């Protein structure tokens with residue numbers, strides 16, 4: 001299991017130090033939540049802040065866009081060369097085109113599903129992406145309660161991936177902790193995002209290891 005701490009719950013007054021600390025504590029990826037105040041009712045980091053995060057990080061970035069006008073945001077962040085860019089399919093009419101745009105930049109494309117968005121919508125997308133991110137909270141804020149229906153959804157996605165894209169990575173984001181991590185692993189998850197659970201602790205290494213089930 002790979003662990004991607006979400007810096008949404010980091011100390012923004014000491015962001016570089018927090019990013020360095022979770023990298024040193026064993027994070028596999030740094031999850032960066034970009035919100036525009038339109039797709040979700042919250043705003044987070046522009047490209048200048050994420051550039052500072054990229055400079056401090058010794059692990060690759062995993063950028064999660066919760067934005068409208070996704071192609072515009074890809075152009076703003078592409079030069080930071082993240083490992084992944086993920087975008088919400090609820091927002092995009094031209095999903096295949098946007099996946100190709102991300103891949104053409106040498107970045108691994110991923111799509112995101114809100115808790116109520118069905119896996120069936122991925123039938124003609126899943127073979128074209130490297131990862132699918134399943135939201136286990138409603139996007140917009142850290143520190144929310146895990147929505148357990150994502151467990152069945154993860155199993156359903158793993159079955160679809162076995163048929164159409166066996167190397168697909170499944171990432172789960174929202175309310176992840178040491179209680180649900182084993183259930184998510186059993187359901188077929190590969191990467192767990194955790195924000196408040198990691199940054200709410202004073203021992204990053206211990207909490208990251210507690211998720212590595």
Ligand SMILES: O=C(CO)[C@H](O)[C@H](O)COP(=O)(O)O
Pocket residue numbers: 006008009031033064066137138139140141142143144173174175176193194195196197
């Ligand atoms: O995408 C997100 C919110 O929209 C965050 O990545 C997510 O909520 C992580 O925070 P926490 O682990 O505290 O739920």
Ligand SMILES: [Co+2]
Pocket residue numbers: 006031032033064173193
């Ligand atoms: Co996220």
